[in-house]
Amino acid sequence: MKEIDLRSDTVTRPTKGMLQAIMGAEVGDDVYKEDPTVNELEQKLARMFGKDEALFFPTGSMANQAAIKLHTQPAEQLICDKWAHVYNYEGGGVSFNSGVSCKLVDGDRGMITCEQVEESINPPDFYHSPLTSLVCLENTTNKGGGACYDMNEVKKIRKLCNKHGLGLHLDGARLFNALVAKNEDPKDYGKLFDTISVCLSKGLGTPMGSVLIGNKDLMQNAIRVRKVLGGGMRQIGFMAAAGVYALDNHVERLSIDHKRASEIGETLADQAYVEEVEPVETNIIIFYLKKASDEAGFMKQLEKNNIRISNMGQGKLRIVTHLDYSEEMHQRFLDVLDNIKL
Ligand SMILES: *Cc1c(COP(=O)(O)O)cnc(C)c1O
Numbered sequence: 001m002k003e004i005d006l007r008s009d010t011v012t013r014p015t016k017g018m019l020q021a022i023m024g025a026e027v028g029d030d031v032y033k034e035d036p037t038v039n040e041l042e043q044k045l046a047r048m049f050g051k052d053e054a055l056f057f058p059t060g061s062m063a064n065q066a067a068i069k070l071h072t073q074p075a076e077q078l079i080c081d082k083w084a085h086v087y088n089y090e091g092g093g094v095s096f097n098s099g100v101s102c103k104l105v106d107g108d109r110g111m112i113t114c115e116q117v118e119e120s121i122n123p124p125d126f127y128h129s130p131l132t133s134l135v136c137l138e139n140t141t142n143k144g145g146g147a148c149y150d151m152n153e154v155k156k157i158r159k160l161c162n163k164h165g166l167g168l169h170l171d172g173a174r175l176f177n178a179l180v181a182k183n184e185d186p187k188d189y190g191k192l193f194d195t196i197s198v199c200l201s202k203g204l205g206t207p208m209g210s211v212l213i214g215n216k217d218l219m220q221n222a223i224r225v226r227k228v229l230g231g232g233m234r235q236i237g238f239m240a241a242a243g244v245y246a247l248d249n250h251v252e253r254l255s256i257d258h259k260r261a262s263e264i265g266e267t268l269a270d271q272a273y274v275e276e277v278e279p280v281e282t283n284i285i286i287f288y289l290k291k292a293s294d295e296a297g298f299m300k301q302l303e304k305n306n307i308r309i310s311n312m313g314q315g316k317l318r319i320v321t322h323l324d325y326s327e328e329m330h331q332r333f334l335d336v337l338d339n340i341k342l
Pocket residue numbers: 059060061062064085086138140141142171173174199202210
């Protein structure tokens with residue numbers, strides 16, 4: 001019985017086609033900016049989002065951390081949702097790398113409104129409070145269950161940032177999921193955000209790599225910050241080749257992951273042991289069992305069937321669909337869910 005690993009969309013292995021692209025990549029020393037494949041990937045993404053520049057990073061956390069550093073000075077404050085990845089899952093890097101604090105907003109499934117941002121801005125002349133300098137949004141939201149922002153809300157937040165001279169960064173680890181689910185144009189995101197980070201190693205299925213995208217004025221320091229964080233890499237074109245391949249071959253197919261996620265959500269909602277399934281918008285399903293005490297038994301029954309999902313604590317269970325989750329696995333998983341008795 002093959003393992004079905006639905007803990008995250010980061011568990012994928014490169015496909016045959018991707019491995020071929022990696023093997024055939026032309027490479028050079030990227031610290032000298034002489035890796036043609038990295039340059040190709042960066043130009044491709046900058047163009048796609050209508051921005052001047054893009055820079056390849058080893059991880060999404062490093063791309064976000066670099067962006068925060070570019071937008072802020074020590075002792076300043078950024079505004080983000082209480083569930084934001086930059087606050088919860090980057091090891092406290094906001095304070096370590098940038099000396100910045102986070103004003104946490106009580107958003108809806110990881111998304112915050114323009115009104116909430118406005119209430120969170122400290123008055124710049126009130127020198128007792130940290131100076132607010134940046135707003136970080138996440139799309140799709142991770143802890144919020146793959147929820148997608150309403151573009152109109154983002155436009156309002158952009159206007160507010162302009163009014164108060166704040167930077168606007170998008171943690172777009174799963175931005176391609178949102179683009180596909182809502183049929184949006186990357187250039188619209190390029191227009192609204194000063195910087196955008198995108199993960200290639202989640203739904204797009206590469207072994208590693210993220211990209212930070214922005215205009216020259218901000219990005220001219222990005223390569224220095226990346227070096228400081230230890231992220232200057234040499235013949236990394238092999239991994240950039242995987243990224244180029246993923247952008248050409250793995251974007252449209254995200255809709256398959258979304259369809260399967262929505263079917264899992266519907267199946268879960270039918271089960272007597274399930275209390276609630278959060279709305280499924282992309283490839284993440286978050287749900288709660290009727291009795292929190294059933295969690296261990298539920299996970300055990302999945303384990304017996306060689307199926308793995310994530311327990312996020314506070315009764316929150318998470319399933320993520322991805323490139324390595326086949327139709328055959330999908331049918332077997334739905335069947336297992338139908339037959340669990342707690
Ligand atoms: C995965 C993820 C990141 C980046 O994580 P790395 O593991 O450092 O690549 C950033 N933001 C969100 C919302 C994520 O889901």
